[in-house]
Amino acid sequence: MSAHPALSEAPPRGEPSAVPRPDGPSPVRPRRLLSHRRREAYAGLLFVLPMALLFIIFRFGPSLAGLLLGFFDYYPGDTPEFVGVENFKRLAEDPNFWTALKVTLIFGFLSVPTGLAISTVMALLVRRGSRTVNFFRSVYFLPVITSLVVAAAVFGWFFSTGGPVSSVQSALGLGDASWLRSETLVILALVVVNVWTRYGYGMLILLARLQDQPRELEDAMRTDGASSMQRFRHLTLPHLRPALFFLAVIETTASFQIFDLVYLMTGGGPARASHTLVLDLYERGFRNLEFGMASAIGGVLFVLTLVVAGIQHFMLGRDRT
Amino acid sequence: MTHPVHQPPQPRVTSRRRLRLDTGTPDAGGSRLGRAVRLGTLALMAVLTFFPFYAMVLISFKPAGAVDFPGILAPWNLELSAYQRVLGGSDLIRWFINSVIYSLVSVVLVLLLATLAGYAFAKKRFPGRSGLFWSFLAMVMVPYHVTLIPTFAMLSQLHGVSTWWGLILPTIANAQAVFLMRQFILGIPDDLFEAARIDGASELRTFFTLVVPLCRPILATLGVFVFLWHWNDFLWPLIMARKTDMWTLTVGVSSLQEQAAPFNVVFAGATLSLAPVFIAYLFAQRHFVEGVASTGIKG
Numbered sequence: 001m002s003a004h005p006a007l008s009e010a011p012p013r014g015e016p017s018a019v020p021r022p023d024g025p026s027p028v029r030p031r032r033l034l035s036h037r038r039r040e041a042y043a044g045l046l047f048v049l050p051m052a053l054l055f056i057i058f059r060f061g062p063s064l065a066g067l068l069l070g071f072f073d074y075y076p077g078d079t080p081e082f083v084g085v086e087n088f089k090r091l092a093e094d095p096n097f098w099t100a101l102k103v104t105l106i107f108g109f110l111s112v113p114t115g116l117a118i119s120t121v122m123a124l125l126v127r128r129g130s131r132t133v134n135f136f137r138s139v140y141f142l143p144v145i146t147s148l149v150v151a152a153a154v155f156g157w158f159f160s161t162g163g164p165v166s167s168v169q170s171a172l173g174l175g176d177a178s179w180l181r182s183e184t185l186v187i188l189a190l191v192v193v194n195v196w197t198r199y200g201y202g203m204l205i206l207l208a209r210l211q212d213q214p215r216e217l218e219d220a221m222r223t224d225g226a227s228s229m230q231r232f233r234h235l236t237l238p239h240l241r242p243a244l245f246f247l248a249v250i251e252t253t254a255s256f257q258i259f260d261l262v263y264l265m266t267g268g269g270p271a272r273a274s275h276t277l278v279l280d281l282y283e284r285g286f287r288n289l290e291f292g293m294a295s296a297i298g299g300v301l302f303v304l305t306l307v308v309a310g311i312q313h314f315m316l317g318r319d320r321t
Numbered sequence: 322m323t324h325p326v327h328q329p330p331q332p333r334v335t336s337r338r339r340l341r342l343d344t345g346t347p348d349a350g351g352s353r354l355g356r357a358v359r360l361g362t363l364a365l366m367a368v369l370t371f372f373p374f375y376a377m378v379l380i381s382f383k384p385a386g387a388v389d390f391p392g393i394l395a396p397w398n399l400e401l402s403a404y405q406r407v408l409g410g411s412d413l414i415r416w417f418i419n420s421v422i423y424s425l426v427s428v429v430l431v432l433l434l435a436t437l438a439g440y441a442f443a444k445k446r447f448p449g450r451s452g453l454f455w456s457f458l459a460m461v462m463v464p465y466h467v468t469l470i471p472t473f474a475m476l477s478q479l480h481g482v483s484t485w486w487g488l489i490l491p492t493i494a495n496a497q498a499v500f501l502m503r504q505f506i507l508g509i510p511d512d513l514f515e516a517a518r519i520d521g522a523s524e525l526r527t528f529f530t531l532v533v534p535l536c537r538p539i540l541a542t543l544g545v546f547v548f549l550w551h552w553n554d555f556l557w558p559l560i561m562a563r564k565t566d567m568w569t570l571t572v573g574v575s576s577l578q579e580q581a582a583p584f585n586v587v588f589a590g591a592t593l594s595l596a597p598v599f600i601a602y603l604f605a606q607r608h609f610v611e612g613v614a615s616t617g618i619k620g
Contacts (some may be wrong), residue, residue, distance in 0.1 A: 021413075023348075023551065027591075034376035038445070040446055041445070041446060041448065042447075043441070043524040044441040044445025044446065044447035044450065045441075045447045045448075046441075046524075047437040047440060047441035047445065047524075047528070048437070048440060048441045048442065048447075048453065049494075050434050050437065050438075050440045051434045051435065051494070051499060052339045052453060054439070054491075054493050055457055055460070055488065055494045055496075057494075058472060058490065058491040058493075058494045059460045059463075059468065059494045059496075060456070060460070061471070061475075062467075062468035062469075062471035062472045062475070063460060063467060063468050065462040066402070066467035066468050066469070066471045067463075067467060068468060069471060074474075076474060076477065085548070099533050111329075118472070122366065125359055125362060125363055126363065132360070132363075133363065134365045136363045136364070136366070137610070138602075138606055138610070139367045139370055139371055139615075140366065140367070140370055141609065141610060142370065142371070142374065142599075142602070143370060143373075145549055145553075145598055145602055146374075146595060146598070147552065147553035147555070147571055147573050147594065147595070147598075148553065148555060149553075149555055149591070149594070150377070150574070150591045150594060150595050151373070152575075152578070153377070153574065153578055153588065153591045154373040154374075154376060154377045154588070154589050154591070155373065156578065157376070157377075157588075158373065158376070159382070162389075162390060164376075164390055164391070167391070181423070196370065197451035201613060202368075204610060205613065205614070205617060206616050207614065208614035208615065209615075216330040220440075221427060223480050228404045232407065237465060237518065243588055246617070250619070253464070257465070257466060259462055259556060260555045261363050261464075264555075264575055264578065278466050281466055281469075285469070285470050285473075286473075286560060289468050291474060292585075293466070294470050295470055298464070298466055298469075298470070299464060299467070301464045301467065302467055304464060305431055305462060305463075305464055306462070308473040309462065317458060318536035321594040
């Protein structure tokens with residue numbers, strides 16, 4: 001299999017582009033126009049072809065198959081067998097699935113607002129730059145480009161027994177138990193790591209939006225004696241709203257798909273207290289090889305994504321009026 | 322749309338410059354106290370954000386037994402034993418090379434194919450153009466994890482598991498890249514392409530001598546992020562690279578963690594895996610930060 005579809009597909013389409021020039025001696029105008037159009041169409045098709053093929057094979061096909069497989073019994077090596085909504089029924093009766101759904105939603109609802117709040121405050125604080133502020137900005141963005149494997153390794157230590165958090169805890173007389181071993185605190189630990197790795201991104205998006213805010217209005221409000229809180233509520237926040245919605249949607253979708261951190265830091269434990277949907281999908285699919293059941297979870301994830309997008313659409317639609 | 326494809330880069334070039342110019346302006350509002358509080362908050366946040374990096378790098382230079390906190394964070398008694406162990410006792414160098422191959426080959430392929438497709442979507446009229454473009458974009462609505470099992474099943478039938486093409490090709494179909502390239506090329510005036518056509522330049526020649534050079538700024542930004550996505554990618558190599566000699570750094574370092582290697586050894590591996598990204602960030606920070614600010618691309 002060639003890794004360069006672009007190169008191997010190129011030659012056969014050579015002829016059409018050569019058409020316009022050879023029939024130069026008999027210049028019938030409409031025909032020429034047509035052949036130019038044609039040439040353009042061929043070139044266009046040829047240029048999208050490699051990417052389109054990859055999309056069909058690796059995105060459209062698998063997306064469709066993934067959503068359909070939820071209605072099949074399928075084990076690797078076997079032929080898929082249609083079972084209707086059987087997989088979804090089994091999920092509905094499985095307490096582990098409900099735990100995973102609950103854990104995922106709680107994680108999202110804790111993580112997204114916290115992250116957005118921090119991003120907003122930080123964007124406002126670094127808004128007017130200086131050399132120092134500029135340097136701080138680069139520091140805040142550093143976790144965004146750090147791999148989750150690295151983050152999981154460091155925070156594994158950070159929250160471990162004897163690590164910084166547990167040392168402070170025991171100094172306060174709260175015992176040295178690791179957050180990662182506590183059924184209630186484990187989600188909080190994951191939220192901390194997730195916010196750490198993502199707030200710099202939100203900050204930059206909001207900062208870019210803030211730079212577009214007209215200075216004159218704010219100056220006018222200031223001379224009218226509006227407090228900074230009033231200026232934020234009535235001027236800056238409405239201006240930021242579209243960017244905040246954009247962030248809310250991508251952060252929510254991403255939080256519903258959390259996998260790496262959980263897989264690496266807790267493995268879903270203790271007692272499934274951090275067992276998220278995608279971890280469930282991974283374990284059923286790649287450990288138990290129940291491809292049908294895993295795809296059914298994928299279907300649930302898809303519906304969750306659609307709901308988030310629908311809410312966004314509804315909110316933005318209402319916002320415009 | 323639920324993906325970081327939010328605004329076209331072209332029209333924002335001016336605000337991008339403003340973003341930088343603005344950094345020079347002195348502090349405007351607020352009393353002296355307000356400013357001190359603000360800078361204090363910023364500094365505290367910077368310390369909290371940076372602390373994990375400091376701890377990781379420092380502990381990677383400590384002996385294996387040292388775990389006492391906060392003593393372990395003192396910058397002395399440093400040694401290289403963790404690095405000797407991780408470089409000598411594991412396939413770390415092999416994983417490093419694999420990560421380089423996975424990332425670089427993907428960057429080249431994504432940039433080439435996304436520019437070709439973006440150019441066609443922006444400037445060529447052909448049947449089915451808008452339908453195809455919107456169906457590309459619609460794919461961002463389907464969570465990546467939905468495609469995981471069918472893609473894996475298909476590739477294992479084709480004997481693509483633990484092969485380079487099986488690992489790389491599925492990651493090239495990147496809607497965000499195509500979208501960004503199309504938006505950028507839309508902003509290039511048609512006259513330029515028209516002139517090239519009248520000069521009799523072939524389509525491919527026009528593409529390589531005109532389109533690609535004009536796209537240089539967006540290609541740099543996109544290239545940085547495609548590299549980052551692949552360098553940091555964990556789940557796909559975890560599933561597809563089933564032999565240790567195919568592992569990437571992310572999978573390899575996580576395996577050190579799973580074997581319960583001491584913290585200093587895991588951190589030595591983690592530090593080595595972060596180093597190239599960190600160095601690139603030091604030198605090409607502009608592309609990272611302004612890339613996000615002007616295109617909404619996700620790190």
